[in-house]
Amino acid sequence: MRPHEFKLAGCAPGTKQRLWMELDNSSQEGLRIPLLVARGVRDGAVLAMTANIHGDEYEGVGAIFEFFDALDVAAMTGSVIAVPVANPPAYAAIARTSPLDGANLARVFPGKAGGTASEAIAHAIDTAVIGQASFFIDLHSAGVRYLMPTMAGFYTEDPRSRAAAEAFGAPVIWGHPVIPPGRTLSSCKDHGVPFLYTEATGAGRIKREDAEIFGRGLRNLARHLGILASAMEPSAPPVELYGDGNTDMGLETSKDGFFVPTVNFLEPVVKGTLVGKLVDLDGSLLEEYRAPVDGVVAMLRMTPSVRAGDPLFLFATMVEQKS
Ligand SMILES: [Zn+2]
Numbered sequence: 001m002r003p004h005e006f007k008l009a010g011c012a013p014g015t016k017q018r019l020w021m022e023l024d025n026s027s028q029e030g031l032r033i034p035l036l037v038a039r040g041v042r043d044g045a046v047l048a049m050t051a052n053i054h055g056d057e058y059e060g061v062g063a064i065f066e067f068f069d070a071l072d073v074a075a076m077t078g079s080v081i082a083v084p085v086a087n088p089p090a091y092a093a094i095a096r097t098s099p100l101d102g103a104n105l106a107r108v109f110p111g112k113a114g115g116t117a118s119e120a121i122a123h124a125i126d127t128a129v130i131g132q133a134s135f136f137i138d139l140h141s142a143g144v145r146y147l148m149p150t151m152a153g154f155y156t157e158d159p160r161s162r163a164a165a166e167a168f169g170a171p172v173i174w175g176h177p178v179i180p181p182g183r184t185l186s187s188c189k190d191h192g193v194p195f196l197y198t199e200a201t202g203a204g205r206i207k208r209e210d211a212e213i214f215g216r217g218l219r220n221l222a223r224h225l226g227i228l229a230s231a232m233e234p235s236a237p238p239v240e241l242y243g244d245g246n247t248d249m250g251l252e253t254s255k256d257g258f259f260v261p262t263v264n265f266l267e268p269v270v271k272g273t274l275v276g277k278l279v280d281l282d283g284s285l286l287e288e289y290r291a292p293v294d295g296v297v298a299m300l301r302m303t304p305s306v307r308a309g310d311p312l313f314l315f316a317t318m319v320e321q322k323s
Contacts, residue, residue, distance in 0.1 A: 062214075
């Protein structure tokens with residue numbers, strides 16, 4: 001099946017299907033991505049989801065398989081469209097980016113039919129998945145090289161995004177005032193589809209707690225949208241962060257070297273605090289890094305071997321909790 005051939009309305013009510021989309025592309029013959037579809041007996045919201053946009057992020061893959069297997073279409077009002085492994089070439093390489101074109105799939109949306117492998121994947125997800133959704137969630141994690149909180153990220157300019165983040169029930173929620181281009185989320189904005197994304201521990205494996213948080217989160221999101229009628233599963237009030245998740249709240253290295261952080265993950269910092277350094281392979285100092293803002297360390301590079309341009313830190317502001 002080609003991406004433009006998939007129409008949710010063409011799937012019979014009360015059915016589940018495991019499909020594959022074949023993607024025309026300039027990088028390699030035979031590129032295809034899996035597409036799981038569950039259409040409830042009654043029409044309602046369409047919850048679309050992707051995981052493994054970055055090939056070394058696995059929590060969302062496992063969560064989608066478990067969530068999809070448990071769906072009872074006879075009890076559903078609405079539908080689920082899921083791409084559990086969005087980036088099979090990067091998945092096979094256990095890599096964040098695609099070995100076929102070197103691209104970061106989260107920078108090439110909305111993509112291009114017949115383009116490189118990453119562009120073709122982005123185009124398929126943009127048209128067949130996001131284009132038919134009434135809500136979209138992109139399941140990311142810190143991958144092999146980074147450390148991030150297990151969290152739901154939302155768009156502060158859309159109350160539907162925030163409400164969904166609260167329903168998901170992650171221990172941390174992170175509000176972003178700006179959605180940079182090239183992402184699944186920027187495609188959602190273009191389509192007028194509300195959205196959410198997640199992060200988790202990563203490190204090339206799936207922590208049991210993260211699997212449980214993602215599983216509960218997907219079920220709660222489907223309940224929040226009216227697709228499932230069962231009761232919401234409770235969660236503790238989240239820690240709330242605010243910030244750009246973008247360059248002015250982050251630091252990257254300008255050289256290759258050995259990275260030595262001098263702060264801990266989620267540690268509060270003030271503007272100017274020394275947060276890490278880079279040394280050459282003979283141990284001599286190359287660069288020092290200082291916090292660009294007052295906040296907390298919300299993402300930290302864990303693999304010491306870095307290349308020029310690699311992100312090292314993201315900072316966020318802690319939001320006062322409602323009492
Ligand atoms: Zn990711």
